[in-house]
């Protein structure tokens with residue numbers, strides 16, 4: 001998708017049901033608090049971005065002035081106000097990831113896809129955004145692809161991930177070097193019993 | 198009530214007060230940007246930091262509730278350093294373009310940087326710049342100057358009741374915007390006063406004057422019947438801008454956009470010389486010739502062939518002189534109700550906004566009849582909204598629906614519904630009855646109908662039935678539109694013994710029985726209906742009345758005379774001259790006085806003081822300036838059948854409701870761009 005205009009938006013029947021359930025969670029008179037989950041729902045239905053039409057739709061549903069919805073949507077970076085590719089690569093560039101090679105990842109993306117920060121490939125498959133720390137520093141460097149974290153990356157792994165995604169395969173998320181969570185590679189090295197080492 | 202110590206001074210403050218208020222009570226000055234008494238607390242600028250003992254770091258005094266036993270310091274090195282730090286941060290992204298900024302000289306940021314700032318800058322990096330935003334024909338923006346205090350957002354959301362301004366993005370990228378739309382509020386100009394920097398400025402005033410060049414005159418507005426307290430800023434003989442003046446009982450610190458921006462109308466379409474119609478064409482003449490010709494005309498007539506109609510912009514003094522003159526000529530054909538409203542002049546309580554504007558805040562039920570207070574009296578509407586926001590005011594409307602900025606029960610549109618409320622069969626009658634302080638506001642639109650007198654009598658009965666009138670509370674209110682009206686009614690500018698009222702005068706003029714008619718700034722009547730009568734127009738602007746006139750005697754506008762005004766509450770207020778009338782124009786009362794000389798029947802006063810003495814002698818409460826003299830409840834109106842027709846406001850165009858406004862280019866722009874949004878019927882029925 002290249003145009004960032006959308007004529008109209010409305011929830012699909014399933015999402016309308018979901019929206020109603022979300023709204024019902026809030027106490028009487030506080031329905032407007034549902035604005036964030038509803039925007040998220042709308043974004044998911046709408047190819048991962050929020051059009052003006054979608055925000056107006058949510059505003060109307062919650063009886064909120066449009067500007068109040070737009071304030072929220074523009075405040076949080078997880079709402080995309082412009083169309084993004086099918087795979088939204090969010091590359092962490094904060095110090096730990098950077099020290100561990102985020103720059104190489106950026107280069108691979110640039111080389112393979114020809115996009116840098118804020119750009120989308122012509123086929124509409126990939127968008128790359130550089131972001132600040134996503135809280136997975138132990139497994140730096142990392143990239144968030146849509147909802148999932150891909151950790152323990154290097155240039156080759158990144159290249160492989162991009163190839164798989166391009167061919168329509170979604171690789172398993174998490175550490176790409178096989179460790180579980182943020183456990184150390186190999187043997188345990190800390191919090192040992194006395195005499196373990 | 199918490200007791201605290203501020204800089205060694207013990208103070209006791211109301212429960213719920215903030216530390217900032219406590220500091221003020223103790224006489225300590227606290228700088229601030231985001232805090233404003235009349236807006237919700239935001240606590241985002243940090244300028245109000247003070248030290249509190251036992252707290253690890255400085256606290257934002259505006260957002261901290263005053264607690265018992267708190268020990269506050271406002272003059273320690275820490276506080277000084279905190280203020281310097283805040284200002285240094287604020288100035289990092291501020292353009293420091295004071296020399297070309299309209300706010301320069303009256304800017305909170307400028308003043309506070311001088312008083313509390315570090316006086317030097319350590320910042321050499323590029324500053325951020327923010328694109329300017331379009332906010333409509335009245336508000337100019339230079340958004341790079343914005344310090345994100347959010348006062349403008351809070352004002353529009355809370356006071357004006359229109360959610361169009363917002364803060365988008367975040368952090369360094371935060372911007373204040375309306376997303377390209379005009380601020381669709383009749384009170385929008387107030388954000389200019391609230392903005393502590395020069396981010397939001399007056400578009401019509403842009404780059405026309407510096408505040409220190411202006412001569413400031415405290416006066417009274419005449420754009421509606423509220424009598425907002427204003428300050429007229431003039432340079433030379435030109436009004437450069439109009440600002441609100443604080444009066445808790447009337448306009449608090451707000452004024453409507455018409456009050457604020459109408460002033461360019463004072464410079465256009467002015468009648469600055471006397472004119473006489475010669476061979477069908479208005480020809481400029483000298484005062485002598487004009488007065489002589491008018492006098493000659495009048496001398497040839499019998500008293501009952503002469504009449505006078507007062508318009509919306511005349512001051513009390515002007516009308517006293519005209520009434521005296523016409524009476525002297527032997528005529529009792531006087532009327533100040535140029536809209537033909539069935540106002541009953543015999544009982545003062547029947548034509549006042551008895552509850553008073555501040556009194557609205559004590560009401561717990563309100564019935565609005567045939568009025569749209571938002572455009573008839575924006576300041577009163579803001580007071581209703583303020584009371585409604587508090588949560589316990591039940592509002593019902595009988596009349597055409599409109600967006601009033603608060604929710605109301607739309608009982609119905611027509612007189613039949615009103616009749617049902619009056620005879621108690623409608624459930625809202627019970628709401629009024631059960632209320633402690635019920636209130637009724639009737640607009641003049643409900644009284645200009647053929648059944649106006651019956652509506653008035655019906656509402657009088659309703660007020661009695663629902664307990665709206667008792668010792669210490671009068672819930673009956675007539676909402677006037679014209680600044681001149683209550684004063685005119687007070688001095689009895691209504692038909693005397695055997696005199697004709699408006700309809701009688703018009704009929705008489707059409708039939709040739711009325712041969713000369715004075716129009717004191719009366720522009721809203723049907724000029725065709727005046728037939729062949731000789732029309733003498735006194736007023737400031739070349740509007741409908743002047744076009745019809747046979748003689749034009751140019752008068753002074755409200756900014757050009759010392760004058761007494763009585764607002765819809767019956768509050769007597771004094772306005773003062775800010776500039777002189779243009780050209781040969783004179784104060785209206787002086788014109789009548791001069792004419793009386795030419796008629797050989799000089800009025801018994803030679804100065805404004807003498808005229809006022811006579812006025813107060815006749816109507817003593819007119820001497821009680823700045824007060825509302827409560828009126829005695831009595832009988833008014835005339836019982837009868839109320840028609841089922843729709844009740845609606847008589848104001849068609851808020852921005853163009855009088856001759857001065859119609860001459861204003863700014864008002865014309867507003868009318869074209871904002872009117873629909875403000876008067877649209879997208880009401881919040883609820």
Ligand code: SF4
Pocket residue numbers: 342343344345346347348349350373391392393394396397
């Ligand atoms: S525009 Fe003015 S009032 Fe609005 S947030 Fe900025 S500084 Fe404050």
Ligand code: FES
Pocket residue numbers: 092093094095096097098132133134135136137140141142
């Ligand atoms: S620095 Fe990259 S996840 Fe924290």
Ligand code: FES
Pocket residue numbers: 228229230231232239240241242243244245246257258259260
């Ligand atoms: S005045 Fe207290 S934080 Fe702004």
